[in-house]
Amino acid sequence: MGKDRLLPILALILLFIASSSSLYVYATQSTTDTLLINGQYYTMDQLFSIAKPRSFNDSQYIGIALDDLMLKTGVSNPEQYTFTLKGSDGYEKTVTWENMKNGLLTKNRESVFSDLPKAFRVKDIITIEVT
Amino acid sequence: MIDKRFLVGIIVFGSLWGFAECIIGSMIRDVNLPAGAIMTGVFAIGLMTLSRITFRQQGMQTGIGLVAGALRFFNPFGGCFICSAIAIMAEGLLFDLIWTGFSLDKKETLTLTTQMSLGITASYLVYVGGYIVTQILTPVFSSAGFYPENLIVFLPQIFASGLLAALLGVATVPVVFVIKKTHITIQDRLYYPVTLAVSAFCWVFVIVNTILIIWL
Numbered sequence: 348m349g350k351d352r353l354l355p356i357l358a359l360i361l362l363f364i365a366s367s368s369s370l371y372v373y374a375t376q377s378t379t380d381t382l383l384i385n386g387q388y389y390t391m392d393q394l395f396s397i398a399k400p401r402s403f404n405d406s407q408y409i410g411i412a413l414d415d416l417m418l419k420t421g422v423s424n425p426e427q428y429t430f431t432l433k434g435s436d437g438y439e440k441t442v443t444w445e446n447m448k449n450g451l452l453t454k455n456r457e458s459v460f461s462d463l464p465k466a467f468r469v470k471d472i473i474t475i476e477v478t
Numbered sequence: 479m480i481d482k483r484f485l486v487g488i489i490v491f492g493s494l495w496g497f498a499e500c501i502i503g504s505m506i507r508d509v510n511l512p513a514g515a516i517m518t519g520v521f522a523i524g525l526m527t528l529s530r531i532t533f534r535q536q537g538m539q540t541g542i543g544l545v546a547g548a549l550r551f552f553n554p555f556g557g558c559f560i561c562s563a564i565a566i567m568a569e570g571l572l573f574d575l576i577w578t579g580f581s582l583d584k585k586e587t588l589t590l591t592t593q594m595s596l597g598i599t600a601s602y603l604v605y606v607g608g609y610i611v612t613q614i615l616t617p618v619f620s621s622a623g624f625y626p627e628n629l630i631v632f633l634p635q636i637f638a639s640g641l642l643a644a645l646l647g648v649a650t651v652p653v654v655f656v657i658k659k660t661h662i663t664i665q666d667r668l669y670y671p672v673t674l675a676v677s678a679f680c681w682v683f684v685i686v687n688t689i690l691i692i693w694l
Contacts, residue, residue, distance in 0.1 A: 441625040
């Protein structure tokens with residue numbers, strides 16, 4: 348049997364993986380009005396009332412300072428930790444305290460960092476884990 | 479001895495792919511369409527399939543990926559462009575490995591089922607492979623660093639997002655075989671001027687576009 352005969356089988360397996368992954372992603376996607384930071388739930392209004400505002404690129408990106416947010420939510424000695432921002436779709440990125448000093452959280456729950464590439468813009472953030 | 483025709487083929491196909499990634503890819507992204515899947519499932523797979531069935535030589539798509547990646551490097555927009563350039567190079571290598579692995583150069587003709595299966599397999603693996611390479615390289619090249627757990631939890635999303643590329647590939651590969659059957663060829667005396675002019679156009683367009691975006 349030629350190797351090319353295996354192609355349809357492999358194609359079917361890949362389609363199965365892609366389809367079942369799509370179903371899994373759809374089923375596990377979560378929506379919430381609150382944001383879980385370091386084990387505590389907050390509403391966006393609460394967060395915007397406690398943390399300092401920050402903007403980048405001539406106010407193209409406006410939000411609250413991520414470093415100040417961590418301090419106001421009770422993270423002490425933040426330079427000793429890393430911060431994992433998790434989106435509702437499962438996308439997550441881990442950043443350092445230095446990055447948090449250059450980061451903001453928008454009203455749409457998106458992270459923007461002036462010192463990191465676009466890949467670090469986590470959309471619809473539901474959790475910020477401090478580890 | 480290195481075949482000059484083969485080398486020029488790599489340059490022209492790589493330049494076309496790089497041009498598509500930088501210019502057409504940006505346009506698709508601007509209208510909020512899934513640019514990554516469209517670029518891989520249509521342009522990358524289409525150009526690499528056409529080049530492979532025309533030249534039937536191993537290693538060609540790796541070379542095409544290198545040229546396209548180099549051109550992407552001259553278009554420093556849209557996130558981590560170094561990572562995108564390396565991801566394109568990896569995609570070329572992956573396509574080469576798939577085609578060589580299934581010994582498809584030895585076949586005179588491929589059935590429609592094989593063509594469609596090849597479209598799914600190549601598009602999906604090339605897209606997913608490129609995506610994973612980018613997810614690893616972007617943090618590596620940034621000050622944040624790479625955390626494997628960030629990638630592992632996101633794998634289902636990556637596997638799911640390859641579905642569109644695979645479905646586009648089902649049509650792209652058979653269409654390329656149909657185009658090849660029309661036997662459109664360039665006369666020998668025109669081969670080098672035409673291919674080099676097309677390549678030069680792609681490079682000049684991307685570089686001028688980059689300069690204009692920076693200045694304006």
